[in-house]
Amino acid sequence: MSKEILIWVQVRQGKLLKIAAELAGEGKKMCQSMGAKLSAVLIGKEVAGLTGELGCLGVEKVYLADDASLANYTTEPYTGIFASIIEKVKPVAVLVGATFPGRDLAARLAGRVKGALIADVIGMSIDGDKISARRPMYSGKVIAEVGAAAGAIPILSLRPNVFAAAVKGAGAAPEVEKISTPAARDSLKTVCREIIASAGAILDVAEADIIVSGGRGMKDGANFKLLFEFAKDIGAAVGASRAAVDSGWISHEHQVGQTGKAVSPTLYIACGISGAIQHLAGMSSSKVIVAINKDPDANIFKLANYGIVGDLFQVLPVLREEILKIRAN
Amino acid sequence: MKICVIVKRVPDTEANIKIRTDKPDRIDESEISFIINPYDEFAVEEALKIADEKDGETTVITVGSKESEAVLRHALAMGIENAVHVTDNEESDPFRTAFLLGKVINDKGFDLILCGKAAIDDDTAGVGSMLAENLGLAQVLVVTKVEIAGDGKKVVCHRDIEGGTMVVEAPLPAVISCQKGLNEPRLPTIIDIKRANKKALETFDSKSYLEGFSGPRVKIGKFTSPPPRPVGKVLKGDSGTAAKELAKLLREEAKVI
Ligand SMILES: Cc1cc2nc3c(=O)[nH]c(=O)nc-3n(C[C@H](O)[C@H](O)[C@H](O)COP(=O)(O)OP(=O)(O)OC[C@H]3O[C@@H](n4cnc5c(N)ncnc54)[C@H](O)[C@@H]3O)c2cc1C
Ligand SMILES: Nc1ncnc2c1ncn2[C@@H]1O[C@H](COP(=O)(O)O)[C@@H](O)[C@H]1O
Numbered sequence: 001m002s003k004e005i006l007i008w009v010q011v012r013q014g015k016l017l018k019i020a021a022e023l024a025g026e027g028k029k030m031c032q033s034m035g036a037k038l039s040a041v042l043i044g045k046e047v048a049g050l051t052g053e054l055g056c057l058g059v060e061k062v063y064l065a066d067d068a069s070l071a072n073y074t075t076e077p078y079t080g081i082f083a084s085i086i087e088k089v090k091p092v093a094v095l096v097g098a099t100f101p102g103r104d105l106a107a108r109l110a111g112r113v114k115g116a117l118i119a120d121v122i123g124m125s126i127d128g129d130k131i132s133a134r135r136p137m138y139s140g141k142v143i144a145e146v147g148a149a150a151g152a153i154p155i156l157s158l159r160p161n162v163f164a165a166a167v168k169g170a171g172a173a174p175e176v177e178k179i180s181t182p183a184a185r186d187s188l189k190t191v192c193r194e195i196i197a198s199a200g201a202i203l204d205v206a207e208a209d210i211i212v213s214g215g216r217g218m219k220d221g222a223n224f225k226l227l228f229e230f231a232k233d234i235g236a237a238v239g240a241s242r243a244a245v246d247s248g249w250i251s252h253e254h255q256v257g258q259t260g261k262a263v264s265p266t267l268y269i270a271c272g273i274s275g276a277i278q279h280l281a282g283m284s285s286s287k288v289i290v291a292i293n294k295d296p297d298a299n300i301f302k303l304a305n306y307g308i309v310g311d312l313f314q315v316l317p318v319l320r321e322e323i324l325k326i327r328a329n
Numbered sequence: 330m331k332i333c334v335i336v337k338r339v340p341d342t343e344a345n346i347k348i349r350t351d352k353p354d355r356i357d358e359s360e361i362s363f364i365i366n367p368y369d370e371f372a373v374e375e376a377l378k379i380a381d382e383k384d385g386e387t388t389v390i391t392v393g394s395k396e397s398e399a400v401l402r403h404a405l406a407m408g409i410e411n412a413v414h415v416t417d418n419e420e421s422d423p424f425r426t427a428f429l430l431g432k433v434i435n436d437k438g439f440d441l442i443l444c445g446k447a448a449i450d451d452d453t454a455g456v457g458s459m460l461a462e463n464l465g466l467a468q469v470l471v472v473t474k475v476e477i478a479g480d481g482k483k484v485v486c487h488r489d490i491e492g493g494t495m496v497v498e499a500p501l502p503a504v505i506s507c508q509k510g511l512n513e514p515r516l517p518t519i520i521d522i523k524r525a526n527k528k529a530l531e532t533f534d535s536k537s538y539l540e541g542f543s544g545p546r547v548k549i550g551k552f553t554s555p556p557p558r559p560v561g562k563v564l565k566g567d568s569g570t571a572a573k574e575l576a577k578l579l580r581e582e583a584k585v586i
Contacts, residue, residue, distance in 0.1 A: 012491075072495070075458075075468055100490045104470050107455045111427065111462030116546040119453045132550060139449055141346035142356065145550035152546040188467045190499040193485070197493040204491040210586070234586070245509075252473070252510040253489060258342050258449055259367050259509055267585040278342045284555065288583045290575065296563075305583065306575055307563040314568035315575075322576030323586055 003036035004061075004089050008082070008096040008105065009054060010073075011044045016053060018207065019097030021165035023158060024057040026124065027095055028166060033126040036092055039063065040174075041085055043078055045071035048176075056171035065179045072192040073101040079108045080182040086113050091153060093131055098157035099206070106157045115155040116148030122162050122264065122285065131156075139258040139281035160207050162264050198253060203237040205256060210267045213239030213256055213283075214249075217272015217293065217312055221249035226313070227271070230320050239263070239283075241273045257282035269319075271312040275300030292316065330385035330481055333439040334376045335430060335460070336369040336404055337421075338397035339450045353551040355420070365400040368445025370407075370514035371507035375475055376443050377408045378512065383477055385440075386410060390433060392417050392426045398530065405525035406517035412528065417535035421448075423455035424546045430456070431463030432538040440481065442504045446471050454506070461504035469497050473510040477501075 007027045009020040024038065031038045039061040040054050051062045065081045082105065086094065094109070096102040098120045110117035122143075123134035130147060131154050137144045148154040205211055212234070214227050227238045239261075240254040256263055258281040268286035273279060275291070275298055283289070284303055291304035292312045301307045308315050340346065344361040365373075373389065380387045388411040389404040391397050401412040415429050434442065442461075447454035454470070461468035473494070474487035484501055487494045489508055517525070562578070564571040579586045 073490075074497070100471055100488070103454050104458065104468075107453075107458030108462055108468065110424075110455065110546070111459035114543060114546065117423065117453065117455050117459075118547060119455065135452075136555075137451055137552070138340065138344075138346045138356065139342075139452065140555060141344075142348060142552040143555055144354075144552050147548050147550060149544065149546050149548055185465075187465070187500060190467050190469060190497050193496040193498055195490070195493055195495050196487075207491060252508075255509065262452075267579065267583075277345075281342075284558070288579070288585050289558070289561075290579070291561075301561065301563065303558050304561045305559060306578060307561055308568070308571045308575060309563060310568040310571060315572045318569045318572035319576055322573050323579070326576055326580050326586065 003034060004039050004091045005031050005034070005036050006085065006089065006091045006094045007038070007040050008102065009040045009042050010097055010099060010102060011042070011047050011050065014046070016050055017097065017099070018165070019099065019158070019160045021057055022160065022163045023095045023097060024059060025166035026158060026163040028058045030093065030124065030126055030131070034092055034129060037061065039089070041082055043070050043081055051174055051176055055174045056168045057166040058169070058171065059174050061175045061177065063177050063179050065181055067181045070181065072195065073105070074190045074192055075104055075108050076185060076188040076190060077181065078105055079112060081179055082109055083112045084182060085179060086153065092129065094153060094155045096157050098159045103157050106155050110155045113153060116152040118146050118154060118156045120262065121156045121158050136262065136285070140262060140284055141281065159264055161209065198251070203231070205237045205239045205254060205263050206261050208237030208265055210234060210236035211239045211256070211263060211265045212236050212269045212271065213241070213273060214244055214271050215241035215273030216243040216247070218244060218249060221247070224250050226316055230316060233320060234323055241279050270300050271316060273300055274298050275303065330379070330383045330441065331437070331439045332376045332380055332385045332387050333434060333437070333442045334369070334372045334387065334389045334404065334409065335442065335444045335456070336373065336389055336391050336400050337366045337445070337448045338363050338391065338393055338400045339366045339448055342367065342449065348552045348554065354549045356552065363396065363399065365403045366445050366448050368447060368507055368509070371509065371511045372443035372445055373404045373407050373409060374512045374514040375507055379441070379475065379477060383481065388413060388437070388439070390415065390430065392429050392535065393421065394418055401530060402525050403517070405528050406521040407515055411531070413531045413533070415533050415535055415538070421451065422545050422547070423451065423453045424459060425542065427456050427459030427463055428542050429535055429538050430460050433533065434460070435464060440502050441484070442466070442502065444504065444506050446506050446508045457504050457506040467499040467503040468505070469499050469503060470506040471508045472505050473508050475505060475511070
């Protein structure tokens, strides 16, 4: 039997998430080192049409479970389907995105197949058949090198926005194998009653390339409008410090930090954030950090690639204008 | 209604984490203080709230060294009735923890098991799911609202997903992981703390529960410090000039916009 790497290609509102291309990109690299084939697990409702796009991303085989009951992620049926594929294929690795559903699935799967759960991976190296993953621990204060114990299938969740996406090619149509939907064990049946889209947020911080984040220096909840407008025009997500969230200025889903979300955007713009250790824990792995703060001694400047000592209410509008101008050229 | 909360002892969020020079797969614990995992405080608070409404009985369980007794005492001080300490001196590993908890909890028949979204030391967010799997229970993770429904037969939760909230209904018993936003954990008073310190704990040695354990699934090779960040540039001039300069640098030098 040939070796296979399985990637979970997550679908939202009929479209593949960006992380699917990132998993395909990293998965393909791993396949080349390990002499394995790249296969995707595609689960959802009316998703069969996405197999062509997966072929363009370099996927050679698709395990497809397409059923009306699978429209939204719930743990039990998705785990059941995925586990049945793992038991048959015995993959050398399973990759999912470190999204909320991805981390849910990876952990339950690891429990079921007694796999090696390695969460929130930000780097990978392969030596022969051995995978060594790098992941932040202690909220990014250290990076751990983690591998699977002998006999355990590595089940890795990869942090979005860290790994290079597969370049779309012509791509042959992948082989498609239909997987029957195992009946969910009734005793475990969870039902998605509804999905409430969050107000105002265009992009989730965990998935965004650019984050503009506000802290206590924003002074008032109403002023977050400035950040939402900036985010809308530039194509960014809005983040926040815990001080801003705890003041009730913005909802907790925006919080970045040790007890918020860990993010790795290309660009993180911190406005009126002092740079407490718990905030840095969530964003210090951003590629480029910009700090806008009135206080020249603010800790955030120690991390920032670029800093402006000044009033965010004066800086931000000009920055927005300038970026729009530059982009228009 | 019998409610169980599982809690972990973790380094304080302020802690400056240093890697041990003699053992590069361990951190130096000598100068750090430990706290109850912040997400587990939401779980404790929620257990107390539900017990209050549904006339429930609450139990807190931890797996860990002798020192982790302190987090049980904290939960007791917040108002939890019973505490169970599974003493274990191995380096913490979610797979092992979930195995041990599964064995201990299986004996006790809870209707609801609450845990934290993730432990802020290993950041795995694995124990809740693996425990649910070991016990054959439903799970709902990263929850910001919990409502017991159907005469205590089911639970309706709001869980975080990217871009919004999913409203999920699950049968009880179930495992639920608690996220910030769920509630405001209460602060115990000095009297609460004194009372909690006098309470008896139930203690088990992990050895009596390890039969059938297949060993750790992951191996930690070593820790390294995150790469240092480059020395930054502070842009001069008035706000407008600096902002213009910044936009230019983000485009031409950093190439990120
Ligand atoms: C258990 C625990 C967990 C925590 N988890 C998190 C977490 O996940 N995320 C998090 O962020 N924090 C977290 N914290 C809180 C953290 O310790 C800090 O309190 C918090 O990050 C401070 O937020 P801030 O930087 O917005 O506010 P402050 O520290 O008050 O800083 C405000 C900054 O704004 C600047 N400023 C004011 N006005 C202006 C202006 N007009 N223009 C420009 N700059 C201005 C000031 O100079 C100052 O530097 C946690 C704390 C604990 C104890
Ligand atoms: N040693 C432990 N004892 C009891 N509960 C634990 C332990 N480790 C983790 N947990 C629980 O599982 C949650 C997730 O932890 P983790 O999977 O380590 O991120 C924590 O928030 C706790 O509620």
